[in-house]
Amino acid sequence: MHYSERQAQAMLGKHTTYHKESCPLATTDVHENIKNRNWTIENFNYGPLNPDYPNEDFWEKKAELFKTDVCEAMSARCGNCGAFDQTWKVMCCIGGGIGTEEEPYVDPRRVIENANLGYCQLFKFKCAGDRTCDAWIHGGPITDKCEPMPEENMEESQVDGEMSDIIEQLHGASKKHKDQAERLSRLKQQM
Numbered sequence: 677m678h679y680s681e682r683q684a685q686a687m688l689g690k691h692t693t694y695h696k697e698s699c700p701l702a703t704t705d706v707h708e709n710i711k712n713r714n715w716t717i718e719n720f721n722y723g724p725l726n727p728d729y730p731n732e733d734f735w736e737k738k739a740e741l742f743k744t745d746v747c748e749a750m751s752a753r754c755g756n757c758g759a760f761d762q763t764w765k766v767m768c769c770i771g772g773g774i775g776t777e778e779e780p781y782v783d784p785r786r787v788i789e790n791a792n793l794g795y796c797q798l799f800k801f802k803c804a805g806d807r808t809c810d811a812w813i814h815g816g817p818i819t820d821k822c823e824p825m826p827e828e829n830m831e832e833s834q835v836d837g838e839m840s841d842i843i844e845q846l847h848g849a850s851k852k853h854k855d856q857a858e859r860l861s862r863l864k865q866q867m
């Protein structure tokens with residue numbers, strides 16, 4: 677049986693179950709994580725179990741669902757899904773859920789790197805970058821990467837920077853130039 681994404685979220689009921697103020701429950705509670713993961717396996721065919729295996733049957737079904745070929749189906753993974761969250765904040769939650777300060781022998785970073793872990797914002801569990809599900813969304817992952825500055829603002833800030841440079845240079849020059857620098861400063865403030 678298949679559900680819409682909204683229905684799926686409603687059924688999972690995980691919108692507000694947060695362990696701490698900033699950490700989703702599944703990042704720190706393994707039972708919650710497995711519950712949500714298994715639900716996604718059942719309802720949205722999350723998998724395959726071992727992405728290193730050929731899993732022809734699994735990928736053929738995905739290709740059929742999306743009316744495409746196996747090659748394209750295999751390119752759509754959690755790792756590039758629009759719901760796959762690898763922001764610093766969430767990764768800290770995942771790391772904190774794997775090991776604590778009292779467990780110096782546990783290295784969450786290794787686990788996270790081995791599995792290319794992220795947090796599925798749609799189904800509320802830690803998922804592996806090489807797996808996928810029927811609800812895959814184009815455009816991910818979610819990261820902290822800065823968006824490029826809009827061109828208009830960039831030009832504005834370049835002009836602003838250049839004016840500041842000129843003012844700086846004029847301050848170190850003759851009285852006439854110093855006066856000009858002050859005038860320019862006043863003008864700049866009024867902009």
Ligand code: SF4
Nearest residue numbers: 754757760796809812
């Ligand atoms: S991250 Fe995307 S592809 Fe992976 S389980 Fe979540 S919705 Fe599905």
